[in-house]
Amino acid sequence: MFKLLKNGHCFAPDDMGIKDILLANDKICDIKEEILAANLWDVEVIDCQHCLVCPGIIDQHVHITGGGGEQGPISRIPEIMFSKIVEAGVTTVVGVLGFDSITRSIAGLLAKARGLEAEGITTYIYTGSYGSPTETLTGRVLTDIALLDKVIGVGEIAIADYRSNHPSLQDLRTLASEANAGGMLGAKAGVLHLHVGDGEEGLQSLFRLVEESDFPINMFVPTHINRNATLFDQGIEFLKRGGQIDLTAGETKGYSVAKALAMLVAQGINLEKVTVSSDGNGSASNEGGISNIGQLFNDIRACVLENNLQLSMVIKTVTLNPARILKLYPQKGCLLPGSDADILVLKENDLSIYRLIARGQVVVEDQKAVKKGKYEN
Incomplete structure (x- = not known):
């Protein structure tokens, strides 16, 4: 007991x-x-x-039903197993669908989340996929968030990526409206979780959305912000405007998590609105072709052991900060x-x-x- x-x-x-x-x-x-x-x-x-x-790690971006598929059926990544998650120090996970909404579904994502929770961790999911109009279970983002207990927002909606359908400003405005209303009705975070690719547009559509609407800026969570220098600079600007950003573990072409956090600290930026996630079980450019959920923990260790950042500051990016953004605090984080x-x-x-x-x-x-x-x- x-x-x-x-x-x-x-x-x-x-x-x-x-x-x-x-x-x-x-x-x-x-x-x-x-x-x-x-x-x-x-x-x-x-x-x-x-x-x-x-506190146990909160990983807010994991392809629990498997990612990939960009190179055909053979590239479909299998579902993640319980032991892989917990050996990464993760006790709470948020599942995402990602690019493949043809052979994967929100129903499958929800079922996998329920299975993992029955095995012993806490799980949530985002409704939606790369595209817009995006995938849902009930037919609307609003009702998925308001009525389905595990759905806490919509994502990952892709912008600045050739694999997306390049949502217009009106498309993003509609998604934000649905997410915001669903969050209010369901007492959820109602976040819009945005996959940001390597496209030249970067965060420009998000800046325009915030400038031309009255949506609360803290409902937007752009991820993969450390994938290149230009996007990272835009992320810093978004932080200065009161927004929040999510870094991705295991980044090798842009800035590593340790490098990115060190740069933010050097510029005197408060990290309370900075989070880190793994993109675990998604497609990657490494030899195996799969993002390792354990890289999140490895990057946190590197921040402390190799870059001499304070543990109390770094650990917040995977505990307290995501818990507050996702409205899980003080239950989690x-x-x-x-x-x-x-x-x-x-x-x-x-x-x-x-x-x-x-x-x-x-x-x-x-x-x-x-x-x-x-x-x-």
């Missing part, structure tokens, strides 16, 4: 110093300098001495009494995963999944 994490250096994600954390079933119920196991019944004690204790028991415990010396707890259950020990999905060996 109870789990007691003893003597860990807690980042909630702000630095709290050495604390004990008491979990009851799937919730955090207490955080103190000392909690005595002798006062508890049916308690499992986890020694976290010489460890850093953080933090270590607070009453929050979900999603906890990432890292070894202090090398930031490798010592334990990962998802919804109160230990799912990873010493970097290996101790719980696997229904159809995993």
Whole structure:
């Protein structure tokens, strides 16, 4: 019933110093300098001495049903497995459909999300796909968001990409209207999650949309912003206007996550509206042709170990910041009494995963999944 994490250096994600954390079933119920196991019944004690204790990672851009398809049927990427997600330190995932809305569907995305949640993590999805009019389950973005519990926004809608159908400003305005209204009616984030390609237009259509409408700027989440220097500069401008941006892990042609965050910090930009996601299980230009969800965790480690950025600042880009943008805070993205028991415990010396707890259950020990999905060996 109870789990007691003893003597860990807690980042909630702000630095709290050495604390004990008491979990009851799937919730955090207490955080103190000392909690005595002798006062508890049916308690499992986890020694976290010489460890850093953080919220579980929120990955807001994962192709859970598989991405790809751009090179024909053989390039369709299989569904992601539960163990791959948790071994990446991820306890909450948001599924996206992406380019292929012919052999994939919102119904399949929703079913996969429900399956992963039954296996032990928290899941949400975006309705929609690259195109516009975009894919939905109920026939409208608005009703998908308002009525389907797992749908928290629309995306990834592609702009500045030859694979998109180049949505007009009116198309984007309609999508934003539907997402905004659906979010209001369903008490959801109602975000418009935008895939931004390498096209020359970059973020220009988003700038025009914000300038020529009254939509709240914080409902727009443009991703892949670190894919080239010009787009990154536009992302900085969007931040300065009050917007938010999402960086993609594993970027090799533009700026790495560590480089991009270091550049933002050097310019004195507050990172509270900057997030990082993996694009996991989507198509990639690497040898395997698949984006590795684990690259997100690798990039976060590199920010601290190789670029000397503060862990409390970097970890927010994959915990507190996405939780606030997606309106999951304080249930997710933090270590607070009453929050979900999603906890990432890292070894202090090398930031490798010592334990990962998802919804109160230990799912990873010493970097290996101790719980696997229904159809995993």
